[in-house]
Amino acid sequence: MSQYKVQPGPEAFLPPSAASMGIVLPDPGEAHIEGRIVPEEEAYEEAARKLLGAKVPTIFPGPLVLWKWNDKAAQKATAIRKLANSIPCRLIPMADYRPKYPKIDPEVEINPNHPNLTIWHNKIDVCIFVGVHCHQANLALKIIRGGTDCYTMAMCAQAGHEDACLSFRDASVEKIERLTAAVLKLKSEGVESQADEFTQIKLNRQGRIA
């Protein structure tokens, strides 16, 4: 039997979980690319290439980095903002996990129960999850793989995600910064961002201000 590859969908209405297809999680110091275990360094470069090569690269920061639980969360938020600026790419928050269908504004937020709405609406072709609790990330990654053609990546603070097309594990401020460095290195080597022109969305209590 050939090895299953965790590739962008649309795979099916009910895609199989990657774990059930034999995909295993990376050990510390490793990552996986489409289910293949690789050294972390290789994954940084591949992730940076994917982000730079995308038309609508997007970071989905989750509650663990959006809310100021502690100083580390704030530092991660700072690192994520730097990463977004370096690519440059959109930042669309997953502020909590409450289902918001049909009230969700898919232009400015994503929800794990129906992440496909945000992907479809913004035509996102590459995304990276950071700071989303594992069980919700697994749910969202599977839905995205099932119904969209978006390439998914996960910067997981625990053991990584089989259901992402590319996954890091043990995410920290330092690891986010290493991904930023990988992006900047590629750019210095002449790799240009293919992202469509966009304005980073800004919101206040009255609504959208940019």
Place this chain on the structure above:
Amino acid sequence: MSKDKIQICEDLADIMPPEYQDLVEDATYGDQDRGWKDVGSSKELIEQHSLCAGCPESIAFRYVLASLPAPEDTVFVGSTGCTSLVFPHVAVQNIHSLFGNQNAIASGLHRALKVRFPDKVKDVVVLAGDGATVDIGLDMTLQSWFRQEKFTTICFDNELYANTGGQESGLMQKGFVSKMAPVGKLFDKVRLPEIARESGCHYVACLTVSKPNRVEKALKNAILVAREFGPTFIQLYTPCILEIGKQSMEGLDEMKDAESIGGRFVYKEYATDDVKKFLKEKDDEAKARKKAKKSAKA
């Protein structure tokens, strides 16, 4: 945890949708005198709900969430039923348990929180329908009361299994005919408030949600008493307008009828003497706080 914890990281604050910015700026976390009167003037902890239009349960949810003494340190335990449709939308930690298991889950949770946060007051509140509380989960409900577990149990009593089409429940009134119980209930409505009192609950209240002041008072009493004494129980009548053949705007009238003299939900409250004394002290403290607030404003 307090309002200090509910902050957004500065570097990502400008991408947060307005409702979350409102939650940080305008919710009533940390205010021990928060209550139903904050509804409409501050950010509510319920964003939207998926109940039927005009469902009295939705307003009961609003009053309950607005009246929690410390929502940031409260964990709800829910069960299967209409209430479980709402929990995913609320900004209070909550756990969905297997149908009927809610009081057993809450017992373990309360003990775990005590070990994990020995110096903090953490409130556990069970909120389930009558099917989960009285029929399927009666064993778990009673055992937690027998064991004197220190948490509050709230039963949203709509007198049938509304979520599944109107089957008969133990709290249905005698003789009532519903869609899935065409013969009519053959025996009396279970007298749960009295059972709760005899099973060791230190504070018991049975009421409708037609009067928000009463709901707020009963909820606060129940939670404060549960912290100090032991189990408490509140039974709230939240009629299912669909299953009893009412229109969306008739829920309030139905509750008012049910609480009028001779009705099934005439307000009743049981408390031990120690609890009455304790609640009197708490009332005096609240009044003193209000007075101080007023004079500070003036």
